[in-house]
Amino acid sequence: MVPIKSKGVAYILWFFLGIFGAHRFYLEKIGTGILYLCTGGVFGIGWLIDLFTLGGQVDVYNALHGGIGGFTNNNQNNIVINVAGQPYAAPTGATYAPTSTPVPVAKVSAEKQILALADRSDKLSLKQIVSQTSLELDEAEAAVKKLVDRGMAREQVDSDGRLFYNFS
Secondary structure (H helix, E strand, C coil), rough: CCCCCCCCHHHHHHHHHHHHHHHHCCCCCCCCCHHHHHHHHHHHHHHHHHHHHHHHHHHHHHHHHEEEEEEECCCCCCEEEEEECCCEEEECCCCCCCCCCCCCCCCCCHHHHHHHHHHCCCCCCHHHHHHHHHCCHHHHHHHHHHHHHHHHHHHEEECCCCEEEECC
């Protein structure tokens, strides 16, 4: 296992020897370390930029080499499952046996997505429907029209002339 790098050490190296690329060598960025060594931290400009980016560089190094924020990643697997547009991350350390058959995912109808959204707010615009569901604009328009035709919603225009749908 690779030991994690410290932001404190990186910044100390940057401050005292950064013009020579010491902090770059510390993060195993040999190419840019040599560039800094030969050009005086790219004429001081690269050295100054690293003042603002060095913390992120250390985080990236640690993430790529098995440690995050001072803690090591002890072979933890995270599984992300995307169901109907809502990501679900399995708890850290949870293991799942791989299956040879794909698991079917139930598709939620456009009308059900809109009605679920209407439970939170009685008045919805097409913009809200498209941005808060997995529906495309044409699909959302057709579904809302179907709900209006069935009497589950009413088309209304607000005082600014904007069209919205009332589900109360």
